[in-house]
Amino acid sequence: MMTFQQIVLASHNAGKLKELQAMLGDTVQLRSIGEFSSVEPEETGLSFVENAILKARNAARISGMPALADDSGLAVDFLGGAPGIYSARYADGKGDAANNAKLLDVLKDVPQEQRGAQFVCVLALVRHADDPLPILCEGLWHGRILSEASGEHGFGYDPLFWVPERNCSSAELSPADKNQISHRARAMSLLRQRLGLA
Template identity: 45%
Template sequence: MRVVLATHNPHKVAEFQQIVAMTRPDLEVVGYDGPEPVEDGVTFAENALIKARAAAAHTGLAAFADDSGICVDVLGGSPGIFSAYWAGQKKDATANLELLLDQLADIADPHRAAQFVSTIALVTPDGTEQTVAGVWPGRVALSPAGANGFGYDPIFIPDGQPDGAERTSAELSNDEKQSQSHRARAFEAFVPLLKTL
């Protein structure tokens, strides 16, 4: 079965292909090459649906889209849906990360709680729409560490690591990350929806 992932982000495509291979090897995820819609929703779910609707309409296939970001408690849940644009409209991951660290510079380690959130929307050609969400709790590190991953991975320390480890998401192996990340958690809830296709 083929479904289209509504993103132009090759990192997300690769990440979802790895997650799908672990859970639904019969499912072929294809990239989306159509026009990018304006994401003007005010929640992760609204933006995921906007993207999935556009991809389903453009390709005629069932489409799913992820909208995700980091939500920092002390910042009232920001950057949230603005995670990709936190430092401006250029989607500069390094600038986003540096700005967030600068904003938290005076916040002590115990008060840097954060969550990665992922919402996945599924839209079928007949107009059926469904969403699921996954949350990966943790905190923002004092400085970046690790080279595996993208975006805010180098400054996100997930909760519940074995032996009390303090590794960032960017220091985890691909298998470790794909088994526990916010996208993996959202996809676990998403698998039953795929069975309805």
């Protein structure tokens, strides 16, 4: 079992840092890669796993610390898993509203029963930049894509993602409830088990 007091998170996103720290608990302190560098690595991988490892290795190399990276996105069944690793850049980097508008347009004639989707999260933890055995934890959150946005919480595709077990959109969940059942929560639960924190 590996023990860590501090891990650098390969993200400049303060919201993600706070969310993951809450899920991880107070046994391990997460620090932002922003303390060490403002440069984002180019995500050249062709899968969530490849990009998560790439980001974790980069953060470990820059900080000299163990590093955790998260690569997440939305995979729509009808679109063969798209937007997938390109979820954040689906509408050419124009932001969440543009991404959502593009997805709604692409799916406008697709019936409800064919709008299945899942949020995907892969967490990669490396002890050092050249770690030959990264810890990989995956979380999937199954739902479907709505025909119009609903809800005010969350970010990204949350307003379009219907959560069957709660009978509402992801954006209608409270942050605390979302942190119990989301793809990121499921991946983090596995990571906690691997680190002996569960």
